[in-house]
Structure formats: structure tokens, C-alpha cells
Amino acid sequence: MNRPVLDRLALDRMLPSSGLLGDLEQLDDRPVKRTVFLARAGGPLSLWGHPQAGRTYAIGARWSPEWPVAFVIDRRVGEQVALWRQPSTPAEFADRVSKLGRFYNWAFLVPEVNDANFRDALLRTSYPLDHIYSRQRNPHGVGSGRPEHMGFETDRATRPKLVAALQDSVRGIGNPVIIRSPLVLDQCRDFVVKPDGTMGAANGPDDGCVWAAALAVYGLQFAPRPEPYVREGRIGFKAPGAAKKRNDPNYDD
Numbered sequence: 001m002n003r004p005v006l007d008r009l010a011l012d013r014m015l016p017s018s019g020l021l022g023d024l025e026q027l028d029d030r031p032v033k034r035t036v037f038l039a040r041a042g043g044p045l046s047l048w049g050h051p052q053a054g055r056t057y058a059i060g061a062r063w064s065p066e067w068p069v070a071f072v073i074d075r076r077v078g079e080q081v082a083l084w085r086q087p088s089t090p091a092e093f094a095d096r097v098s099k100l101g102r103f104y105n106w107a108f109l110v111p112e113v114n115d116a117n118f119r120d121a122l123l124r125t126s127y128p129l130d131h132i133y134s135r136q137r138n139p140h141g142v143g144s145g146r147p148e149h150m151g152f153e154t155d156r157a158t159r160p161k162l163v164a165a166l167q168d169s170v171r172g173i174g175n176p177v178i179i180r181s182p183l184v185l186d187q188c189r190d191f192v193v194k195p196d197g198t199m200g201a202a203n204g205p206d207d208g209c210v211w212a213a214a215l216a217v218y219g220l221q222f223a224p225r226p227e228p229y230v231r232e233g234r235i236g237f238k239a240p241g242a243a244k245k246r247n248d249p250n251y252d253d
Contacts, residue, residue: 002192002202005163006210010170011189016182019046019083024099035103044086048180049074057081057107058223060215061097062208063118068093070100071184071212072107075220078169079178085209094121106131110219112211113151123147133219152215162214163199169217177217184209 022039037047051057056075062068070093072082081104084096101107110133113119122132129150136149154162169177170188179185187209192202201207 002194004189005191005193005199006167006188007171008189010172011179011185014179014185016185017048017180018182019048019180021046024096024103026099035099037103044084046083046085046181047081049079049081051081051104053105055105056223057104058216058219059097059100059104059107059109060212060217060219061093061109061111062212062215063090063093063112063115064208067206067208069208069212070097071209071216072100072104073177073216073220075108075223077178078176078217078220080180080184080213083181083184083209085183090115090118091121094118094125097122098125098127101127101131108219108223109133110215111151112154112215114154119151123150130224133222152218154211159199162211162218165218166210166214175217175220177213179213181209184213188213 020039021041022037022043023045024035025038026033026035037045037050058073058075060071062070066087067085068088070082070084071080072084073080082100084100088096097109097111101109106128108131109122109127111118111122113122129147132150133152134146134149135151135153136146152158152162165174166177166188168174170179179188187201187207190202191199191207191210193199194202201210
């Protein structure tokens with residue numbers, strides 16, 4: 001018999017909304033490219049909040065052959081601000097996750113890297129490794145910054161850690177999360193432990209939103225503190241490795 005995993009009472013207290021549909025596009029109207037959100041019907045990106053100066057974000061990213069998902073939260077308040085979900089190749093998804101990270105003030109990425117093609121494609125985007133979750137950490141909790149340690153590997157031993165982090169966050173413990181997407185909430189309610197001990201969707205194979213959300217909240221405890229700056233009275237955060245990336249055509253602080 002299937003057993004529900006996540007606290008349904010806590011999930012039912014959250015207030016879902018449809019969000020604004022669209023996608024990210026790069027504009028070449030400046031010396032460097034800038035990424036903007038363009039609203040359009042049926043777009044793969046649901047938006048509940050634009051990036052705000054002085055705010056930092058985290059993104060849980062899970063590629064699957066059916067529905068790759070990127071779940072974006074505001075690190076300070078734990079509120080979901082975006083969800084990207086669309087069938088795509090590993091390379092296309094890696095490019096989208098990188099663009100989302102840049103758009104959301106160089107967000108801290110927590111990608112599942114079980115798929116080697118997605119892992120390698122994400123490395124090719126040149127997203128700063130100090131802003132991607134690392135499996136190898138020093139005694140101070142700082143990631144190694146080495147490509148071979150990038151990302152989260154899920155298996156029977158590590159999946160319970162993700163689920164436990166999401167359960168605590170849903171209940172408001174540790175790093176609380178506020179889920180806005182009706183789809184994510186539905187998948188969380190449908191997420192169960194099966195008779196064979198595995199965890200997943202009770203009705204069908206689609207549980208990618210749950211894993212992406214779990215990756216995001218789990219990674220919050222490892223996210224680095226960004227370096228702030230003030231420019232023309234506006235507070236922002238320097239891009240990771242900014243001094244090294246001025247020649248990157250995608251650079252935009």
C-alpha cells in the first residue's frame with residue numbers, strides 16, 4: 001500500500017496561483033547581452049516574482065527525458081518565484097538553467113547530475129562553479145569548485161536526504177518553503193512511498209517538480225554568501241568570478 005510522504009495539511013495551507021507564463025530571451029541592445037522575461041501564452045516558464053535587487057535565489061534543476069524541471073526560490077523568504085518545465089534535450093535544459101541562474105542574480109544552482117550529458121552541458125555554459133552545489137566540501141562547508149564534484153547525485157542513499165529537507169521546509173522548519181505552483185503542489189500531494197520502498201508519484205511517472213523543489217531547499221544550507229555592491233543607489237550582487245568573466249558575451253551584472 002502506498003504511503004503519503006509530504007505533510008498534506010501543510011501543503012493545503014499554501015495558496016497556489018497560476019503565475020505569469022512566458023520565457024527568457026536574450027537581447028543585444030547593450031555592449032553585453034541581457035536576459036529578460038517575455039510574457040507569452042503557453043510559455044514554459046511560470047513566473048511569480050521577478051528578480052529583485054538585493055535578493056538572492058536558488059534553483060533546483062532536474063533533467064529527465066520526459067519533463068525537465070527547474071524550481072526557483074527566493075533564498076531569504078523561501079518563496080517560489082519561478083518554475084520552468086518543458087521537454088528538452090540535456091544541452092537545451094542546461095542552457096535554460098544557466099540563463100535562469102543569470103536572470104535571478106546569479107542564483108545558486110543545485111542540479112541533479114545523474115545524467116552525464118546534462119552535467120557536461122551545464123559545465124560548458126561556463127556558469128561559475130562557486131555558485132553550483134559541490135558534493136565535496138572543506139571543513140568550513142565551502143565547495144571544492146572542482147568540475148568532477150559539481151552537482152547532486154541521487155540514489156537510494158541520497159534521495160531520503162532530499163525528501164527530508166523538503167518535508168521540513170514544507171512544515172516551516174529550518175529553511176521554510178512557500179510553493180506557489182498548483183502543479184508542484186499536486187505532485188507533492190501525489191508523492192508516496194511504495195510497497196517496495198521506493199519513492200515517487202502514486203499516479204504516473206511524473207514527479208520531477210518534487211525532486212527539483214527538494215534539490216532547491218536542500219541546497220540552501222550550502223549556498224555561499226554573495227558579495228554586495230551599491231551602484232547609483234541600487235543594491236545588487238556581483239556576479240561570481242566577475243573579474244574573470246568580463247569577456248564572457250553572456251556576462252551581465
